[in-house]
Amino acid sequence: MAGSDSRERTALVITVLNEAGSIDALLESIAQQTWLPDEVAVVDGGSSDCTLARLEAWQGRLPLLVLQAPGSTIARGRNVAIEATTADLIAVTDAGVRLAPDWLANLRACLSASVDVVSGFFVPDVHTSFERAMAATVLPDLEDVQPERFLPSSRSVLFRRSAWDAVGGYPEWLDYCEDLVFDLDLKRGGSRFAFAPDAVVWFRPRGSLLAFFKQYFRYARGDGKAGLWLGRHAIRYGVYALALLLARRGPLAWLLLVAGGFAYTRRPYQRLAPLLRGLPAHEQAHAALLVPVIRLVGDVAKMFGFPTGIAWALRQWICRSSS
Numbered sequence: 156m157a158g159s160d161s162r163e164r165t166a167l168v169i170t171v172l173n174e175a176g177s178i179d180a181l182l183e184s185i186a187q188q189t190w191l192p193d194e195v196a197v198v199d200g201g202s203s204d205c206t207l208a209r210l211e212a213w214q215g216r217l218p219l220l221v222l223q224a225p226g227s228t229i230a231r232g233r234n235v236a237i238e239a240t241t242a243d244l245i246a247v248t249d250a251g252v253r254l255a256p257d258w259l260a261n262l263r264a265c266l267s268a269s270v271d272v273v274s275g276f277f278v279p280d281v282h283t284s285f286e287r288a289m290a291a292t293v294l295p296d297l298e299d300v301q302p303e304r305f306l307p308s309s310r311s312v313l314f315r316r317s318a319w320d321a322v323g324g325y326p327e328w329l330d331y332c333e334d335l336v337f338d339l340d341l342k343r344g345g346s347r348f349a350f351a352p353d354a355v356v357w358f359r360p361r362g363s364l365l366a367f368f369k370q371y372f373r374y375a376r377g378d379g380k381a382g383l384w385l386g387r388h389a390i391r392y393g394v395y396a397l398a399l400l401l402a403r404r405g406p407l408a409w410l411l412l413v414a415g416g417f418a419y420t421r422r423p424y425q426r427l428a429p430l431l432r433g434l435p436a437h438e439q440a441h442a443a444l445l446v447p448v449i450r451l452v453g454d455v456a457k458m459f460g461f462p463t464g465i466a467w468a469l470r471q472w473i474c475r476s477s478s
Contacts, residue, residue, distance in 0.1 A: 165313075166240035167192035167248065170232035172200040172390040174250040175209055184253045190260035194218050194240045198232035229326035230333035233309070237280075237319060245319060249310040253280065254356040258340030262352035271318045271346040272338075275299075275311030275354030278405050281430060282359065286436040287299045287458065288445035289360035289367065291427035292420075293453065299422075302350035306342075309334035316345045319384045332377030339383075364452050371456035379464020388461045393456060 167185065171178060184196060195217050199207055201224075210221045237245055244266070246259055255261075258275065266272045276297065277289030307324075312334075322340040327334050342348070361367040378384050396417070401408040421448050425473050429437045 163244050164188075164193040164454060165244040165246055165263065165437070166194040166196060166242035167246045167259070168198060168233055168236035168240065169197045169248055169250060170196070170227075170229050170236065171197055171202065171206055171210075171250040173202045173206060175202070176202040177208045177251045178206055178209045180253050181248075182210075182217065184256075184258075186263050187256050188254065188259050189257050190263060192218070192246060192259060193242055194220065196220045196222065196236035196240050198222045198224050198227065198236045200227050200229075201438065202230055210451065210464060228330050228333070229424075230329055230337075231327045233333075234324040234327060237316070237324065243316050244311045244313060246296055247309045247311075248356055249358070252277070252310055252409045253355045255353075255355040255357070257421060258311070259313075261351050262311075265349045265351040265354075266313065267324040267349075269303050269347055269469060271351040272312065272314040272341055272348045273309070274302075274305055274307030274348060274350045274353070275313070276350075277311050277356045277358055277425050279430075280357035280359050282443040283318055283362065284434065285445060286362060287434075288427065288428040288442040289362075290432055292423040292446050292449040293367075294360065295297065295424075296426055297352055300350070300352070305348075305350055306335060306338040307348075309337070310358060311354060313354075314341070314346070318344070321346075323426035326381075328382060329377055332381055332383065335377075335383065336381050338406075364448070367449065368452055368456045372460035373420075373455045375457035375460030376464035376467070378457075379461045379466075380468050381464075382468065388457065392458060395458070417448060420450060422452070 161379065168304060168473070169181070170356060185192070197210055197219065199210070199221065207221065207223075213219055220239060222231055222235060222239055227235065235249060246262060248254060262273045262275055263460070276303065277294075278285065280295055281287045281290050318341055322337070322344050325337045326340070329336055361370055401412050423442070426447060427442060434442075
């Protein structure tokens with residue numbers, strides 16, 4: 156192994172909540188790793204299904220430590236899992252995914268004396284035309300990634316325990332966007348990042364517009380709570396305000412809106428094309444028609460979620476100021 160010291164032990168940490176339908180696939184993919192983790196710590200946030208029973212069934216096949224933290228946020232669950240392990244290297248993934256067999260090996264191969272954090276990648280595991288449209292609209296391809304600027308999702312990342320400890324762990328005051336804030340804390344703390352495009356996990360995108368709206372509302376609310384991407388959100392409000400003004404200006408303005416819509420969806424359609432191969436024509440048409448709808452729903456969710464997060468942050472500031 157050309158990357159990290161092979162003597163450095165690795166702990167894999169996961170948080171779960173009502174994942175009885177998907178947990179076996181994840182654990183099977185862990186068991187099939189070409190580089191097995193030395194510890195696997197799973198924190199259950201209070202499942203009401205048989206997730207815990209499924210985890211117990213795997214106790215003999217994996218070095219599995221199952222912890223319960225009912226009501227904990229994802230950030231708190233990850234910190235609890237890391238605190239319960241002893242390895243110097245921490246790999247993190249999410250429930251509901253499957254790991255490529257060489258996922259951990261590829262993450263470790265990119266670690267070196269000059270690297271503290273290795274960003275893995277994630278690809279959609281699509282089953283329906285809706286999921287294909289969702290993946291193409293919201294998920295990047297490798298060619299969209301700028302490795303030097305890429306901030307890893309905690310569904311596919313490896314970092315040194317010392318880096319986690321130096322920033323105080325995942326931010327437990329956040330319910331969403333915790334991994335993004337954690338990445339930014341690591342950057343500000345001087346951690347050095349590398350990108351491992353071959354360290355892949357597969358995961359299923361949201362399967363309905365309602366589930367997608369809730370997801371992006373929560374993401375944007377997290378942005379507001381953390382004060383992230385103020386410029387991006389302001390631009391979004393401005394663009395939609397301009398679009399509403401143009402919609403009242405007549406046919407020429409409508410043509411401009413249509414042209415803007417095509418430009419806005421061009422990259423998603425490029426990503427969608429390979430995902431449609433082999434599908435019946437009516438499913439291809441269905442997926443193609445969904446792309447602008449998903450864009451619109453996602454933007455509306457963000458425009459509602461962001462001010463909700465800002466309001467929460469203001470309330471916290473007022474409480475601190477008055478105490």
